[in-house]
Amino acid sequence: MNRSYQYFLLTIMTIAIVTIAIVEIIKYRHGPSGKGTFYSKDGEVYSGEIYAEQTRSRSEIVAEMPKTTMQFYETKFNFGTISAGKVLTHVFRFKNTGQNALMIAKCDVTCGCTVPDFQKDAIAPGSDGEITIVYNSAEHSGVQDKNIIVHSNALPESVTISIEADVR
Numbered sequence: 001m002n003r004s005y006q007y008f009l010l011t012i013m014t015i016a017i018v019t020i021a022i023v024e025i026i027k028y029r030h031g032p033s034g035k036g037t038f039y040s041k042d043g044e045v046y047s048g049e050i051y052a053e054q055t056r057s058r059s060e061i062v063a064e065m066p067k068t069t070m071q072f073y074e075t076k077f078n079f080g081t082i083s084a085g086k087v088l089t090h091v092f093r094f095k096n097t098g099q100n101a102l103m104i105a106k107c108d109v110t111c112g113c114t115v116p117d118f119q120k121d122a123i124a125p126g127s128d129g130e131i132t133i134v135y136n137s138a139e140h141s142g143v144q145d146k147n148i149i150v151h152s153n154a155l156p157e158s159v160t161i162s163i164e165a166d167v168r
Helices: 003-030 058-063
Strands: 035-040 046-051 070-074 076-080 087-096 104-111 114-117 128-136 142-152 158-167
Touching: 058 104, 058 142, 070 158, 076 087, 087 158, 104 114, 104 128, 114 142, 128 142, 128 158
Parallel strands: 076 158
Antiparallel strands: 035 046, 070 087, 087 128, 104 142, 114 128, 142 158
C-alpha cells in the first residue's frame, strides 16, 4: 500500500473521530432538544416541546384537585354466554354528584384482554361521563369476571366496576 494513501486514510479517520467528539460534546453541554414525542410512565403522550410542568403524571394532577363525588348508574355488566374470540364493548355511565369538577386519573385492569377508555377532560358537577370497556374473549373459556378499578378525584378515590361473560 502506498504511504501517501495510508496518511490520507489516517487523516480522514482522525477528522471523522474529532467531528463525532465535537457533536457529542455540544449535545452534552446543551442537553436534549426537548422536541419530539415523549411517553410518561402513565402512558400519556406528549408531542413537540416538553416543559417540566408537563411531565407531571395525570394521577399527580388529579390528586391535587378538590374532592368531589360520583355515582355509577351500574357497576357490573354481564354479557351473558358468548363465543370465544368475540370482542365486546360496554359503556359504563356515571354522574358527577359533587360540587367540584371530576376527573378520571386512570383505570387499572386485571387482564390485558380488558381495555378501558375514558374521557380525559374534567366533568362538570351534575354532568354525566362514560368509561368504555372493550373485552376480547380470545384465548378465554368459562365464566370470566374482569374488574376495572377507576381512580379519580372523587371520594372514595377508587371504585371497582366489572364485566362478566360465559365464554364457550
